[in-house]
Amino acid sequence: IELVGMTPMKIKQTGVGMAFVPEDRLGMGLVGSMGMTGNMMLRSWKKGKGALLNKKDPEALANHIFEDLEVVTPNINYPVRRLSGGNVQKVLVGREISGEPEVLMTAYAVRGLDINTSYTIYNLLTDQKMKGVAVVYVGEDLDVLLELADRILVLCDGQVSGIVDARTTSKEEIGLMMTSIDTKEAN
Numbered sequence: 001i002e003l004v005g006m007t008p009m010k011i012k013q014t015g016v017g018m019a020f021v022p023e024d025r026l027g028m029g030l031v032g033s034m035g036m037t038g039n040m041m042l043r044s045w046k047k048g049k050g051a052l053l054n055k056k057d058p059e060a061l062a063n064h065i066f067e068d069l070e071v072v073t074p075n076i077n078y079p080v081r082r083l084s085g086g087n088v089q090k091v092l093v094g095r096e097i098s099g100e101p102e103v104l105m106t107a108y109a110v111r112g113l114d115i116n117t118s119y120t121i122y123n124l125l126t127d128q129k130m131k132g133v134a135v136v137y138v139g140e141d142l143d144v145l146l147e148l149a150d151r152i153l154v155l156c157d158g159q160v161s162g163i164v165d166a167r168t169t170s171k172e173e174i175g176l177m178m179t180s181i182d183t184k185e186a187n
Contacts, residue, residue, distance in 0.1 A: 003103075011103075019101035021093055023108040023138075025085070029092045032081030036062035036073070036091055039080060043095055065094035069120065086117030093124055104128055107138040122148060142171045156180045 003011050022028040030039045040058035062076040069090040073083055080088055110118040129135045145152055149166040154177040161177045
């Protein structure tokens with residue numbers, strides 16, 4: 001399916017399952033005053049009938065994420081804004097991948113996280129990639145992008161300056177593309 005130029009609503013209408021892990025974890029991703037269960041309900045609210053929501057499934061999902069991702073919290077109903085950044089990110093990524101998306105977009109997925117949590121998130125995203133999910137990483141750490149990505153779309157002044165194979169490119173080549181210097185001229 002060709003998705004280029006389509007709005008998120010149009011993509012959704014094609015039946016492609018999408019998930020998004022935003023850079024602003026508590027501002028756009030989760031409701032800070034709610035616990036894990038409440039935040040899991042945000043993913044399943046459309047399955048409810050009228051004013052009634054099934055709280056059983058989101059609670060089971062919250063428990064699953066709590067156990068599998070080793071989220072450190074007093075309980076699954078503890079406000080997520082009181083969790084560490086790494087635990088907030090585990091809750092957010094866990095919720096988004098639980099929907100089994102076909103496209104998973106992440107913006108700065110490990111920014112500000114400790115090294116252990118960063119590797120947990122990297123492994124979760126790599127597992128999704130291995131399952132055939134199209135994982136889109138938005139980031140600026142070239143070492144991370146070169147390690148995780150298959151292809152890297154490079155921007156310069158808001159325009160696409162090229163797409164490179166992450167296995168065969170270098171930080172230098174990407175850097176030149178980011179500055180609009182022709183890589184052939186530089187060599």
